Amino acid sequence: MYQIQLDSITKAYPGCVANNAVSLSVREGEIHALLGENGAGKSTLMKIIYGVVAPDAGTMIWRGQPVTVKGPNHARALGIGMVFQHFSLFETLTVLENIALSLPKSFSKDKDALKQKILDVSAKYGMLLDPDRYVHSLSIGEQQRVEIVRCLLQDVKLLILDEPTSVLTPQEVKVLFNTLQTLASEGCSILFISHKLDEVKSICTAATVLRGGVVTGAFDPRVTTVDEMAVAMVGADTPLDQHYPRATGQEVFLSLANLSCTTYDPFGVSLSNLNCQVKAGEIVGIAGVAGNGQEELLSLISGETLADDASMVCFDGHPVAKSGPGERRSLGLGFVPEERLGRGAVPDMSLADNALLTASAKGLVTNGLVDNKAVKVFAKKVVDSFNVKTASILSQAKSLSGGNLQKFIIGREILQAPKLLVCSHPTWGVDIGAAIQIRHSLIALRDQGCAVLIVSEDIDELYALCDRIGAICDGKLSPIRNTDEVSLTQLGKWMAGEMTPSNEVVETAHA
Amino acid sequence: MLKIEKRAVDSRWMQLGSPLIATVLTLITGAVLFAALGHDPFNALYTFFVLPVSDLYGVTELGLKVTPLLLCAMGLMLCYQAKVWNIGAEGQFVIGALGGGIAALYLPSLGAASLWVTLLFGILAGMAWSALAALLKTRFAANEILTTIMLNYIALNLMLYAVHGPLKDPSGFNFPESAMLPANTMLSTLIDGYRLHVGFLIALLAMVSVWVVSARSMIGFQIKVLGEDERAAAFAGFSTNKLVWYVLLISGGLAGLAGIAEVAGPVGQLNPYVAAGYGYSAIIVVFLGRMNPVGILIASALLALTYMGGEMAQMQLGLPKSLTGLFQGMLLFFLLACDLFISYRVTWSQMKRVEV
Numbered sequence: 128m129y130q131i132q133l134d135s136i137t138k139a140y141p142g143c144v145a146n147n148a149v150s151l152s153v154r155e156g157e158i159h160a161l162l163g164e165n166g167a168g169k170s171t172l173m174k175i176i177y178g179v180v181a182p183d184a185g186t187m188i189w190r191g192q193p194v195t196v197k198g199p200n201h202a203r204a205l206g207i208g209m210v211f212q213h214f215s216l217f218e219t220l221t222v223l224e225n226i227a228l229s230l231p232k233s234f235s236k237d238k239d240a241l242k243q244k245i246l247d248v249s250a251k252y253g254m255l256l257d258p259d260r261y262v263h264s265l266s267i268g269e270q271q272r273v274e275i276v277r278c279l280l281q282d283v284k285l286l287i288l289d290e291p292t293s294v295l296t297p298q299e300v301k302v303l304f305n306t307l308q309t310l311a312s313e314g315c316s317i318l319f320i321s322h323k324l325d326e327v328k329s330i331c332t333a334a335t336v337l338r339g340g341v342v343t344g345a346f347d348p349r350v351t352t353v354d355e356m357a358v359a360m361v362g363a364d365t366p367l368d369q370h371y372p373r374a375t376g377q378e379v380f381l382s383l384a385n386l387s388c389t390t391y392d393p394f395g396v397s398l399s400n401l402n403c404q405v406k407a408g409e410i411v412g413i414a415g416v417a418g419n420g421q422e423e424l425l426s427l428i429s430g431e432t433l434a435d436d437a438s439m440v441c442f443d444g445h446p447v448a449k450s451g452p453g454e455r456r457s458l459g460l461g462f463v464p465e466e467r468l469g470r471g472a473v474p475d476m477s478l479a480d481n482a483l484l485t486a487s488a489k490g491l492v493t494n495g496l497v498d499n500k501a502v503k504v505f506a507k508k509v510v511d512s513f514n515v516k517t518a519s520i521l522s523q524a525k526s527l528s529g530g531n532l533q534k535f536i537i538g539r540e541i542l543q544a545p546k547l548l549v550c551s552h553p554t555w556g557v558d559i560g561a562a563i564q565i566r567h568s569l570i571a572l573r574d575q576g577c578a579v580l581i582v583s584e585d586i587d588e589l590y591a592l593c594d595r596i597g598a599i600c601d602g603k604l605s606p607i608r609n610t611d612e613v614s615l616t617q618l619g620k621w622m623a624g625e626m627t628p629s630n631e632v633v634e635t636a637h638a
Numbered sequence: 639m640l641k642i643e644k645r646a647v648d649s650r651w652m653q654l655g656s657p658l659i660a661t662v663l664t665l666i667t668g669a670v671l672f673a674a675l676g677h678d679p680f681n682a683l684y685t686f687f688v689l690p691v692s693d694l695y696g697v698t699e700l701g702l703k704v705t706p707l708l709l710c711a712m713g714l715m716l717c718y719q720a721k722v723w724n725i726g727a728e729g730q731f732v733i734g735a736l737g738g739g740i741a742a743l744y745l746p747s748l749g750a751a752s753l754w755v756t757l758l759f760g761i762l763a764g765m766a767w768s769a770l771a772a773l774l775k776t777r778f779a780a781n782e783i784l785t786t787i788m789l790n791y792i793a794l795n796l797m798l799y800a801v802h803g804p805l806k807d808p809s810g811f812n813f814p815e816s817a818m819l820p821a822n823t824m825l826s827t828l829i830d831g832y833r834l835h836v837g838f839l840i841a842l843l844a845m846v847s848v849w850v851v852s853a854r855s856m857i858g859f860q861i862k863v864l865g866e867d868e869r870a871a872a873f874a875g876f877s878t879n880k881l882v883w884y885v886l887l888i889s890g891g892l893a894g895l896a897g898i899a900e901v902a903g904p905v906g907q908l909n910p911y912v913a914a915g916y917g918y919s920a921i922i923v924v925f926l927g928r929m930n931p932v933g934i935l936i937a938s939a940l941l942a943l944t945y946m947g948g949e950m951a952q953m954q955l956g957l958p959k960s961l962t963g964l965f966q967g968m969l970l971f972f973l974l975a976c977d978l979f980i981s982y983r984v985t986w987s988q989m990k991r992v993e994v
Contacts, residue, residue: 476862497854
């Protein structure tokens with residue numbers, strides 16, 4: 128029996144058709160993958176099912192009955208639960224309070240009974256939770272459990288998970304998958320949104336692929352190869368293979384020495400005694416689940432936050448931890464932040480102005496006046512050499528797709544010939560074609576002798592690109608070791624905070 | 639069904655069209671209002687908007703009113719580009735008038751140089767007043783909207799105190815005003831027999847200078863980045879505090895200059911009415927002029943016209959002078975409403991009901 132059937136769902140936004148006649152059926156007890164790149168229309172489709180967005184056309188049949196979902200409350204009443212990529216939890220409330228808030232009054236009246244129910248459900252599905260803990264003290268994985276338990280309490284028949292594994296360590300992923308399999312065996316259907324094909328192959332029993340708002344394939348992942356699914360996802364003309372030779376660095380360019388920084392932000396992470404070196408001609412990767420101090424570390428390197436002791440951060444031997452971003456750029460820093468719009472680029476300004484944003488010291492300003500001609504030449508060079516698709520260099524940054532803007536930002540930094548390039552999530556939310564191009568350019572930059580530091584949650588990417596790798600957890604940094612010597616299990620342990628001291632000996636041997 | 643939806647890209651046409659539409663809507667509403675008050679709407683609009691500038695005297699008087707508006711507005715333009723919401727041009731104007739006036743009245747005469755000293759004191763006094771807001775904002779994170787408004791009232795009361803007390807002209811029949819400024823501290827007129835003075839040229843010069851800073855200089859670029867996106871400014875390494883000081887000092891200086899130019903120009907002495915709301919009207923001017931120098935020049939003229947139109951309507955039609963405020967308010971109101979359509983558009987969509 129089908130749990131849900133979508134027939135010819137169409138939804139258009141100004142300037143793009145997010146879903147074009149999408150049809151999709153999920154059986155009872157099925158773990159169904161919805162695959163697609165960023166911007167393929169997965170999220171829109173999920174929002175339609177959950178009643179957040181109304182479709183322009185198409186029908187939805189829920190357990191044999193046609194329905195129009197009027198909103199999330201209606202969806203929940205029908206038995207549809209959704210866990211968004213960005214959790215909707217109040218960090219200052221406890222688990223119990225958060226769950227009570229989302230349930231109908233009849234559930235939440237009796238706090239003790241509810242608490243018992245939470246304990247029962249979480250134990251049954253192997254997702255241990257303490258109802259009295261405050262959400263801000265939970266790890267991301269635990270917060271996700273709260274969201275899932277919240278859905279399960281309401282007798283859910285279809286559970287939608289939007290990229291649930293992107294925020295988890297490999298070990299946590301295993302736990303989640305066990306839970307999902309238990310749920311499915313009880314008849315609950317699961318719609319699993321992802322772009323990681325290995326995961327899909329390992330737990331899903333059906334898959335639908337979206338590309339550009341259109342269904343481009345429906346597979347049984349158990350018998351279909353990863354390559355077949357990938358082609359449906361990105362199109363036949365995109366090269367998929369990528370193997371890069373490893374490199375060994377030369378002299379140290381960036382060194383962090385006992386870098387500590389206490390944050391006064393209640394939701395920030397304090398860093399304690401970070402040590403790390405990045406050498407010219409190598410790529411160092413730092414893995415970690417979001418919110419473990421990456422933000423703080425990166426802004427200490429970029430100069431947006433200053434440390435107490437200048438020697439905590441050194442560029443080529445110069446202590447810079449108390450210098451601002453401008454001074455650090457003049458010493459050879461290039462920086463690609465995680466937020467493209469609203470930090471890496473000004474949304475409403477043209478690409479030309481955005482080129483000037485960080486490149487002003489490269490001969491674009493004379494006597495305090497901007498040399499508009501030089502700015503345009505530089506912007507044009509970035510657009511041409513990094514294959515940025517844009518109407519003109521006078522287009523607003525916000526009019527570019529995520530991938531194109533990222534190529535522009537990376538290009539802007541690379542063309543300033545940095546001696547150290549720091550990238551946060553270089554290919555996050557970028558389509559595969561652009562991602563491959565970005566990776567190529569990072570490798571090329573490394574081969575020219577630039578020191579490159581990548582901070583990312585995408586472990587596959589880090590393994591593909593980095594010559595040495597480590598992980599950050601709760602403001603502490605693991606040892607950084609040659610990538611080929613670090614097993615996925617080891618990296619997962621580091622990401623979870625198990626940083627055995629014996630590894631540090633190995634690190635000193637390398638350095 | 640009518641629907642308002644976000645445009646994919648901001649409409650350039652509406653950027654420029656919005657103030658024009660707002661002006662037309664203001665005129666239409668004005669006509670309706672005049673009709674409701676029992677006046678022939680066309681004659682009333684003619685009296686309000688055309689009659690005041692129908693001769694050379696009217697045109698020079700317009701220039702006279704444009705001068706303080708343009709000076710204040712150019713400073714505010716820089717502030718607003720940085721999203722520093724300086725509402726204090728009025729107070730900076732008053733303090734500029736007071737500071738410059740005191741220098742003119744009490745410093746020993748330096749001959750022709752006295753005028754420059756007077757103007758300089760006006761500028762410095764205005765800067766000092768905006769520096770208070772800058773200090774409060776950068777040091778204590780105090781919201782500049784609140785501090786500058788409060789400083790306006792303090793400034794006005796300082797002026798009232800001065801002209802009721804220590805600066806009151808002993809031979810002034812007990813009116814709250816100072817003695818007349820010495821002749822060598824007064825701005826000379828441009829045309830004999832008319833009140834338009836050199837300050838108008840200074841205002842035009844200031845306009846061009848601020849324009850160059852804003853459009854061509856790196857600091858102008860930094861100001862715009864700060865206004866658009868504070869995190870990008872921090873990322874690029876632009877100092878927020880430095881820029882806040884910069885824009886507030888410039889706008890305070892220009893407003894102070896406007897104040898002393900008014901005293902050393904048409905007014906000739908200190909009195910509590912010198913400001914006449916120029917500092918507030920300049921806010922409307924900046925938005926009406928799209929934060930663009932040419933636009934601001936045109937908008938200054940339009941706002942100046944509402945001042946003159948109000949007086950003309952009072953004299954010719956016996957209508958209250960507060961029409962000036964009414965027209966200024968309507969302009970701003972319609973402008974803000976029209977600005978919605980820069981980023982949004984109205985569409986007529988036939989909602990297809992989803993099959994049930």
